[in-house]
Amino acid sequence: MNTLAPFFSFANASRVSWASVPVFSVTKLVRLTGELIRGGARLVAWFGVPDHDETTLVAILAMDDDSILGVARSEPVSGSYPSLTPKYPQAHLFEREAWEQHGLVPVGHPWLKPVRHTNGDAPANAPFFRVEGGEVHEVAVGPVHAGVIEPGHFRFQCAGEEVMHLEIALGYQHRGVEDALAGGPHRGTVFQMEAVAGDSTIAHATAHAMVMEALAGVEAPLRAQWLRAVALELERLANHTGDMGALAMDVAFLPTSSACGKIRGDFLNLTALLCGNRFGRGLVRPGGCMHDLEPERLATLVERLKTHMADVEQAMAWFWDAASVRVRFRNVGVVHPPQAVNIGLVGPAARACGLVRDVRFDHPAGWHRFSQAPVAVWPSGDIFARARVRSLEVQRSGRYLFEQLAEPVDGELRTALGAPQPEALAVALVEGWRGEVCHVALTGHDGRFRRYKIKDPSFHNWSGLALALRGTAVSDFPICNKSFNLSYCGFDL
């Protein structure tokens, strides 16, 4: 049964010929996309492809329960089209982005403004939503924040301590990643893919590699797929541990904060044991992996992992034992499950609203076709839930790694990539530690990239942070922010 008809259905990490992507009038594409979302699909990507002087809009949907993706496109359009956003808020940033990049106006979009301000202005130089009233005051923060952290601008509308509205303006990190991909891949492309979001190097590099492999019609050797799955969990462990430490820090629970800061570094060093770089640079390449995990190195990895897992479990136990921590996290920064569905949250933020949403499980590709960790969910939607999901995922990633490392896969590490298929579209989703990373490549008649679209999970989830702040005290912003810990550079591209 094809649950995404009349869209063309396909599986994660596969390729579709551009000719077989169904074409609809733009009005019909909007209507069909809306109907499918209403029927339970989720918007994974919505972007434009330049076509002479016009633009073809491409919609990619996911039906998570059926492990199936669907794609359709519009006839080339210019000017405007009816907006999806008023009924389906998960489209709001996608439509703003397509407007910013191609000048297509989504008519009826309630808040049409640039996403990144690629025109060189500082992104905060734009009108912000304002709440009027004598008691209302505005708080502006950023782009330079108080800590060692990436730049972004936050504009709060407050009544006393209470936040009525938060608007987030990003784009400060915009360094032209997508533009540089046109006509690619180039010699530097894989290095840029590793630096889309430096803390998610493995996730983005793997998505890129899978796209390239799908275009070439080959699969990476199983040993490489296994190694990528191992590296992906090490990345998750390092970042989740860091986040637990940061949350502990913000509620002044120092034992966990200082322990987790150190253990996070220990996990990064495990990745460095694999490939020399603490963030996994140079490990994943289209066609396979660059560094092997020989038996001796594997034994060292397992030994060290045992110590670090024991350490992190202990540090988390102190934290969850403390009533003062638990009470600080409960009912603060709540995103309600229907909101999460509406804005299309992904990753731990979605799972913390009780949504069972995890690419490793819903759209298994690569090694995850053969083995998966159970999805960690928590229902309450608050900071407590987001911390809880992370802590469950730390445990499950650890257990998954021990299982995988006990049964290493034999074989080659790399396979040769042939030329990419011309006029084809390939899509790869990877569950990074923040959630769904999506890479889409469309090749032209010469087999080079005609369009390459990258979506970091943060693209969905910043709206979640904005909603979590409503009705919360402005002084709770730091812990709310840490509980999401989203990427600026991954969003800004």
Place this chain on the structure above:
Amino acid sequence: MYIFDTLMNRMRRGCQTMAYPHGPAPALPDRHGGALRLDASACPAGCDACAEVCPTGAISRQPGSSTTLDLGRCLFCGACTKTCPHGAVTRTSDHRLAVRRRDDLLLGKPGEEELRLAEALDKKMKSLLGRSLRLRQVSAGGCCACEADINVLGTIGWDLGRFGIQYVASPRHADGVLITGPVTKGMELALRKTWEAVPEPRIAIALGACAISGGPFIGHPQHNGGADPVVPIDLYIPGCPPHPLTILDGFLRLLGRLEEQKG
């Protein structure tokens, strides 16, 4: 009860801060490779195998002149060292990479096979900052891995605070800025304002390939190709990202704290 348990556990764990620089430096991961060395005299005429594989154009060879390697552009991917059939480009496993002048990162001329490590600040600056250096970090368009390893220095394993070095929230409280990222057009104004808000005398440090040259994003029109064009730089720390040990070495070198240790 949990307070008691927590305290017991804490005591059991003991001091977790590394001995370095009083003791030996922790080893770099074996696959890290450290700094590069270029012996251009080993390059036969007509060979530019290394330049062809370099993703950032860090290696170049003009006809008639010797090969040059710019560690400010280098991502330390190791492609050139694997490719070079003549053993001209090699890895040294040395974690020390910080320099005071941009040119000190250029390798290739006779006698300049390796980078020229940073010298300490002059006497006056050293007397002002040598025991207490406050840095305002400005992240301007990289990938955030540099920031991640800047943060790592603040954890108990490295304990940057023991050297009197601290990251501060306000430029008014700072002695200098620590810049990461290629300085995107969107961040240029913010960086300038932050720099201007730091009271003089002040220093600026460019950390990571991005902040030195644009790194993996080299040549994109959306940024300034590093911090140089916006703020005068006193210390360059190459890497993508530099290992925490490399960063710490750079800070201590600048403050003249390493010679002191050696006596």
